[in-house]
Amino acid sequence: MYFFDLDGTLLDSNGIWLDIDIEFLGRHGISPVPEDYTDYVTYHAFPDAAEYTRSRFSLPMTGAEIVAAWQEMAREAYAGRLPLKAGARDFLQRANEAGVRCAVLTSCIPDLCRAALEAHGLSPLLERVLTTAELGLEKRDPALYMTAARLCGQPPEDCVLFDDSPVYCAAAQEAGWRVCGVADPIFTHRAEEMAALCGPGRYPFDFSGPRSDP
Numbered sequence: 001m002y003f004f005d006l007d008g009t010l011l012d013s014n015g016i017w018l019d020i021d022i023e024f025l026g027r028h029g030i031s032p033v034p035e036d037y038t039d040y041v042t043y044h045a046f047p048d049a050a051e052y053t054r055s056r057f058s059l060p061m062t063g064a065e066i067v068a069a070w071q072e073m074a075r076e077a078y079a080g081r082l083p084l085k086a087g088a089r090d091f092l093q094r095a096n097e098a099g100v101r102c103a104v105l106t107s108c109i110p111d112l113c114r115a116a117l118e119a120h121g122l123s124p125l126l127e128r129v130l131t132t133a134e135l136g137l138e139k140r141d142p143a144l145y146m147t148a149a150r151l152c153g154q155p156p157e158d159c160v161l162f163d164d165s166p167v168y169c170a171a172a173q174e175a176g177w178r179v180c181g182v183a184d185p186i187f188t189h190r191a192e193e194m195a196a197l198c199g200p201g202r203y204p205f206d207f208s209g210p211r212s213d214p
Contacts, residue, residue, distance in 0.1 A: 001154045002095055002214075003130075003177075005139075006106040008164035008184040010092075011116055013082045015185075017042075020073050024066075030057055042186070043140055043167050045107050045132045046070070071109050078112040080119045085182065087208030092125040103128035105148055105161070107139050128152060139168045145175035160214050162205060166193045173197060180205040180214045 008014040021033045021041070037056065041049040050066035053059065059066065095102050103126055106113055110131045117123045130148050137144040149156050156176030163169050164184035173179050181194040181203035195203045202214055 001101040001152055001159055003103050003105040003159060003161050005163040006104055006108045006113055009162055009182045010085060010088045011082055012085050016077050020070055028059060045138050046109055074112055079115045084120055085207060091207040096125050101127050103130060105130045107132040110134060140171050142171045142175040145172045145177055166190050166197055169197050
């Protein structure tokens with residue numbers, strides 16, 4: 001069974017979150033965005049990232065208010081402005097035609113995720129949409145992948161994760177999954193790490209290339 005990350009994997013959207021960080025922190029007089037801040041929020045689910053943001057910058061907002069602000073800033077983009085990665089829809093279509101079960105496994109805010117899937121007509125190609133917010137686990141936790149496999153009735157060795165993050169690929173691999181790394185500019189500096197994690201032919205994975213069993 002194939003499991004696809006959304007941001008930076010199916011959807012060319014990682015840049016929007018860097019833009020949101022710049023705009024949101026700029027509203028509160030914080031510029032430039034600290035590099036270590038970006039590193040932290042990239043690898044944490046929205047509630048944790050929001051609480052970290054509130055605490056680090058002593059913002060007069062609750063974590064829930066920060067998540068709501070981020071969500072409002074992103075809604076228009078996810079509902080239609082953000083493009084898919086090259087070949088992503090065709091790859092899903094080919095997988096469906098070959099009888100391969102497909103699901104999304106993402107830390108994206110659930111309603112933004114579903115808005116993007118609907119905007120690009122991907123929902124009919126996906127058996128499940130699993131989000132960290134709804135499962136209560138983070139993508140850097142191997143338990144998430146064990147839970148996702150169990151919910152879908154699949155043994156871990158029959159699960160394949162397509163993701164742009166080396167942290168998430170490592171967590172899935174620890175849970176017994178195979179991993180295919182999708183190249184994204186936000187992780188260019190970790191390309192060697194991704195190649196080592198994924199193995200030959202699995203990084204950078206090209207949705208537009210000749211389909212083979214990953």
